Amino acid sequence: MSELFLALIHPPVVDRNGRIVTSAITSLDIHDIARSANTYGVNRAYIVHPIPEQREFAATVIDHWRFDFGRSFDGRRREALELIKIVNTLDDAIADASVVAGSPPLVVHTSARTSGGMMTAELRRKLETPDARPAIILFGTGFGMAPSLLDRADIVLNAILGPGDYNHLSVRAAVSIILDRLRGR
Amino acid sequence: MSELFLALIHPPVVDRNGRIVTSAITSLDIHDIARSANTYGVNRAYIVHPIPEQREFAATVIDHWRFDFGRSFDGRRREALELIKIVNTLDDAIADASVVAGSPPLVVHTSARTSGGMMTAELRRKLETPDARPAIILFGTGFGMAPSLLDRADIVLNAILGPGDYNHLSVRAAVSIILDRLRGR
Numbered sequence: 001m002s003e004l005f006l007a008l009i010h011p012p013v014v015d016r017n018g019r020i021v022t023s024a025i026t027s028l029d030i031h032d033i034a035r036s037a038n039t040y041g042v043n044r045a046y047i048v049h050p051i052p053e054q055r056e057f058a059a060t061v062i063d064h065w066r067f068d069f070g071r072s073f074d075g076r077r078r079e080a081l082e083l084i085k086i087v088n089t090l091d092d093a094i095a096d097a098s099v100v101a102g103s104p105p106l107v108v109h110t111s112a113r114t115s116g117g118m119m120t121a122e123l124r125r126k127l128e129t130p131d132a133r134p135a136i137i138l139f140g141t142g143f144g145m146a147p148s149l150l151d152r153a154d155i156v157l158n159a160i161l162g163p164g165d166y167n168h169l170s171v172r173a174a175v176s177i178i179l180d181r182l183r184g185r
Numbered sequence: 186m187s188e189l190f191l192a193l194i195h196p197p198v199v200d201r202n203g204r205i206v207t208s209a210i211t212s213l214d215i216h217d218i219a220r221s222a223n224t225y226g227v228n229r230a231y232i233v234h235p236i237p238e239q240r241e242f243a244a245t246v247i248d249h250w251r252f253d254f255g256r257s258f259d260g261r262r263r264e265a266l267e268l269i270k271i272v273n274t275l276d277d278a279i280a281d282a283s284v285v286a287g288s289p290p291l292v293v294h295t296s297a298r299t300s301g302g303m304m305t306a307e308l309r310r311k312l313e314t315p316d317a318r319p320a321i322i323l324f325g326t327g328f329g330m331a332p333s334l335l336d337r338a339d340i341v342l343n344a345i346l347g348p349g350d351y352n353h354l355s356v357r358a359a360v361s362i363i364l365d366r367l368r369g370r
Contacts, residue, residue, distance in 0.1 A: 181369075
């Protein structure tokens with residue numbers, strides 16, 4: 001099984017009008033994504049934000065569970081949060097993942113709007129081949145990643161779809177569904 | 186495709202020590218579950234709580250998006266919240282679902298601890314047969330549903346598993362993953 005990483009992108013993302021903006025880190029994204037990532041054997045999940053105050057906020061969310069009340073309240077929550085790494089840029093995340101995995105990861109783009117890309121089942125097969133490269137999967141907050149991030153991607157995943165056309169999932173749900181499709185049993 | 190319903194259970198659930206407790210409704214559960222449910226064609230998602238103040242709180246969360254700021258901010262959020270129904274008891278949810286679907290739903294139990302039950306793939310096949318009965322899937326908040334709810338279930342689903350033993354998913358993630366396994370394409 002190849003090494004798998006996630007990166008939660010805050011800038012550049014788009015807002016509901018398609019403008020390029022920077023979104024805020026939410027504590028719930030960190031918690032839910034940590035628990036899903038740990039369940040599916042993700043090596044590290046990166047919270048990417050260039051604003052120092054935002055990174056400090058994310059650090060306090062994690063430290064609360066590492067050292068304070070949370071440690072005694074729920075050890076499984078602490079365990080999951082240990083795979084969260086807070087970084088400045090996507091480049092930092094990719095560089096760190098390259099060190100952990102021993103080689104640069106395939107960069108995988110996700111979006112609620114892509115239809116001509118790769119299916120998750122095909123990516124799963126690719127990641128399960130014996131000589132598979134590590135992979136880092138990018139998830140956009142806000143209303144999705146800015147188009148510029150497509151230039152960074154080696155693989156563009158198709159949108160998650162149900163029976164109909166509506167697919168306005170939370171980023172927390174999208175992370176859990178894609179991880180289940182790639183690693184669930 | 187058979188009619189599909191969800192019920193989010195607040196009592197009776199267990200806490201981290203296995204004691205039977207009543208959990209609180211959270212606005213984020215409502216939002217995330219509404220969006221996942223709408224993506225996967227769920228007919229109605231019931232928020233089950235016997236305490237009037239808790240039901241009123243849930244109603245204000247929905248009304249905020251139905252009438253106020255939210256209506257203009259994000260119509261897709263409003264659309265998703267329309268399938269949320271706030272009810273007093275699980276019996277009320279099952280009765281309502283029976284009316285909507287025209288016959289009583291199979292009651293499906295979920296848990297992070299079940300291993301001798303049905304796989305989601307088998308339930309998917311069952312729900313896709315031409316004469317399939319409607320189904321209502323129960324999800325526990327807190328640390329999961331109290332054991333007494335097993336007596337209500339026609340089908341007990343196995344826990345969601347990744348590659349390892351850790352499966353401490355949020356209820357929001359569990360809902361989205363099970364819906365994707367049952368209805369994703």
